[in-house]
Amino acid sequence: MRKMLDPVIQNMRNLFEHSFDRAWFYSMLNNVPLELKEIREIRDFLTSESTQRFDLNELAQKAGIIDTFLDVVDNYMIPELKEKLGISYLSPGNMVEDKDEFVTRQFIAYTLPHNLKEFAKLNEEYKRLLAQGLEDKLSVAPAM
Secondary structure, three states, rough: OHHHHHHHHHHHHHHHHOOOOOOHHHHHHOOOOOOHHHHHHHHHHHHHHOHOOOOOOHHHHHHHHHHHHHHHHHHHHHHHHHHHOOOOOOOHHHOOOOOHHHHHHHHHHHHHHHHHHHHHHHHHHHHHHHHHHHHHHHOOOOOO
C-alpha cells in the first residue's frame, strides 16, 4: 500500500512546491485562519523520503491537515486575493483599469484555484489509497 502512496505523494509534493510553497503565498496568510505550523507539517510530510516513517494514523492525520489547508485557502485566501488584486466584482470601485494588468491579475487569481483543485484531487486519491490499504490490512488481520 505504501508503495502505491509514494507516486501520489510525489505529485502532491511537486504541486505544493511549485504552487503553494512560495513567499508570495505566505505573505497572503496573514489574514486567514491557518497557522504556519500546519503548512510546515504539510511540507515536512510531502518532502519526506518515504511514508515508512509514519504509521497509518499519522498518514490519515496528514490527509486531514491537507483538507484543512485546502478549505482555508479556498474559503478565505482566494476571495481576499481577488480583492487585493482588484479583480473582484464585489468591489467595482477597486477594479484595475489597465487591461493588461487586469489580465495578469486574473491569470494569478485563476491559476491558484486551478492548482488548489488539482491538489484536492491528489489528496482525494491519497485518501482513497490509504483507505484501501487500511481495508486490506484489516482483511488480513488474524481473527481474535
